[in-house]
Amino acid sequence: IKYKKKKKEWQTATTIIAVEFNGGVVLGSDSRVSAGETVVNRVMNKLSLLHDKIYCALSGSAADAQTIAEMVNYQLDVHSIEIGEDPQVRSAATLVKNISYKYKEELSAHLIVAGWDRRGGGQVFVTLNGLLSRQPFAVGGSGSSYVYGFVDAEYQKGMSKEDCQQFVVNTISLAMSRDGSSGGVAYLVTIDEKGAEEKCILGNELPTFYDQ
Amino acid sequence: MREGLKTQDGGIQYDLSASTFSPDGRVFQVEYAMKAVENSSTAIGIRCKDGVVFGVEKLVLSKLYEQGSNKRIFNVDRHVGMAVAGLLADARSLSEVAREEASNFRSNYGHNIPLKHLSERVAMYVHAYTLYSAVRPFGCSFILGSYDQDDGPQLYMVDPSGISYGYWGCAIGKAKQAAKTEIEKLQMKDMTCRELVKEVAKIIYIVHDEVKDKAFELELSWVGEVTNGKHELVPKDVREEAEKYAKDSLEEEDDSDEENM
Numbered sequence: 001i002k003y004k005k006k007k008k009e010w011q012t013a014t015t016i017i018a019v020e021f022n023g024g025v026v027l028g029s030d031s032r033v034s035a036g037e038t039v040v041n042r043v044m045n046k047l048s049l050l051h052d053k054i055y056c057a058l059s060g061s062a063a064d065a066q067t068i069a070e071m072v073n074y075q076l077d078v079h080s081i082e083i084g085e086d087p088q089v090r091s092a093a094t095l096v097k098n099i100s101y102k103y104k105e106e107l108s109a110h111l112i113v114a115g116w117d118r119r120g121g122g123q124v125f126v127t128l129n130g131l132l133s134r135q136p137f138a139v140g141g142s143g144s145s146y147v148y149g150f151v152d153a154e155y156q157k158g159m160s161k162e163d164c165q166q167f168v169v170n171t172i173s174l175a176m177s178r179d180g181s182s183g184g185v186a187y188l189v190t191i192d193e194k195g196a197e198e199k200c201i202l203g204n205e206l207p208t209f210y211d212q
Numbered sequence: 213m214r215e216g217l218k219t220q221d222g223g224i225q226y227d228l229s230a231s232t233f234s235p236d237g238r239v240f241q242v243e244y245a246m247k248a249v250e251n252s253s254t255a256i257g258i259r260c261k262d263g264v265v266f267g268v269e270k271l272v273l274s275k276l277y278e279q280g281s282n283k284r285i286f287n288v289d290r291h292v293g294m295a296v297a298g299l300l301a302d303a304r305s306l307s308e309v310a311r312e313e314a315s316n317f318r319s320n321y322g323h324n325i326p327l328k329h330l331s332e333r334v335a336m337y338v339h340a341y342t343l344y345s346a347v348r349p350f351g352c353s354f355i356l357g358s359y360d361q362d363d364g365p366q367l368y369m370v371d372p373s374g375i376s377y378g379y380w381g382c383a384i385g386k387a388k389q390a391a392k393t394e395i396e397k398l399q400m401k402d403m404t405c406r407e408l409v410k411e412v413a414k415i416i417y418i419v420h421d422e423v424k425d426k427a428f429e430l431e432l433s434w435v436g437e438v439t440n441g442k443h444e445l446v447p448k449d450v451r452e453e454a455e456k457y458a459k460d461s462l463e464e465e466d467d468s469d470e471e472n473m
Binding site: 079082083084087088090091093094095097118121132181 | 322330
């Protein structure tokens with residue numbers, strides 16, 4: 001009898017993080033996509049655009065997460081034209097949450113939604129399993145387990161934009177060095193009133209810690 | 213001028229359904245619907261510095277009516293008020309439509325519906341009933357108002373043709389011309405809700421025709437900073453103060469007329 005192994009689904013088992021600062025948000029992610037033990041993509045950008053000043057960070061099943069992001073991108077495009085102004089971050093997060101909750105049995109993805117709008121400034125929303133919760137910062141993905149202690153200890157209220165960016169890069173770097181499912185390069189997106197700025201930090205430019 | 217209805221010897225009638233234009237480009241059914249609004253008693257809405265105030269002249273046709281029945285000011289979601297004129301049954305049905313729109317918006321997007329968007333959506337619904345011969349247009353106009361921390365006070369009016377306009381002050385119903393004249397005299401951009409409530413009551417009392425229509429109830433509601441963005445009927449003490457101010461102003465005018473004579 002031949003035992004056929006089920007084809008491994010592509011996972012962005014990953015590390016993602018988003019942090020609020022006064023006037024905007026910073027999102028960060030690693031770039032590894034794995035299918036079992038194989039790395040199928042080592043440079044994937046997991047920070048997906050939902051609108052001009054609203055991004056989301058993808059984790060879990062790659063296909064599920066990307067599809068949710070694409071659907072919400074479309075819905076926000078229509079919505080922003082209907083209301084005649086930029087959408088609120090809360091609207092984007094609610095749209096993601098509605099899909100995540102309705103199909104929670106079928107889907108296996110977690111998106112962290114973060115962005116800037118004129119009413120609430122920088123905002124980070126968590127939509128794990130179909131809940132909706134605003135937080136000053138959020139981490140997600142398999143690599144997040146290794147850095148909960150770090151982020152809890154190092155996060156301070158009222159950080160500047162540059163402090164936030166450094167905090168995010170440090171967190172990603174630490175997670176990548178401990179989590180087998182995270183690695184590659186680090187992607188950073190900083191969003192404020194003026195717009196969104198994307199940045200890629202290569203492996204050799206990442207901060208190193210005591211054993212590196 | 214009743215161009216629509218022709219004589220029995222066989223002229224063409226252009227006013228029998230909303231799906232017919234007249235030769236001079238009018239849809240008579242929609243115009244007739246607007247006549248229905250003009251037959252109803254007056255409703256006004258005025259936007260001020262920190263909120264919106266509604267006033268409705270509710271004619272009391274019988275002493276047997278319970279006080280406060282047949283309300284003409286509705287709540288559409290917590291932050292939006294709607295004052296109507298025209299066929300009350302049509303208006304009630306539209307208020308349900310507006311409530312559903314606001315509710316669905318909140319469900320999908322997680323926050324209060326912006327008033328401009330709500331008025332456009334309801335106007336689109338009203339417009340749909342002006343396209344087909346199988347239905348008749350809605351015989352009511354209504355004024356929507358809301359207050360928001362970020363966008364401030366907003367006021368929109370929708371009429372039976374399905375268009376919505378934003379206003380600083382507007383009036384619908386039988387005395388709308390007289391009411392508009394009075395509204396134009398106000399410097400509403402500099403007034404607060406508390407000051408405006410008294411002026412709204414005064415305007416309703418001024419435009420009320422004592423001869424043709426006898427008793428009336430004044431319905432007053434507001435939404436603004438004073439109510440923290442919640443639309444509600446004006447509290448009893450503010451109402452009484454406003455009505456007293458209105459009645460006193462009218463007496464003053466009567467007195468001054470006598471002196472001139």
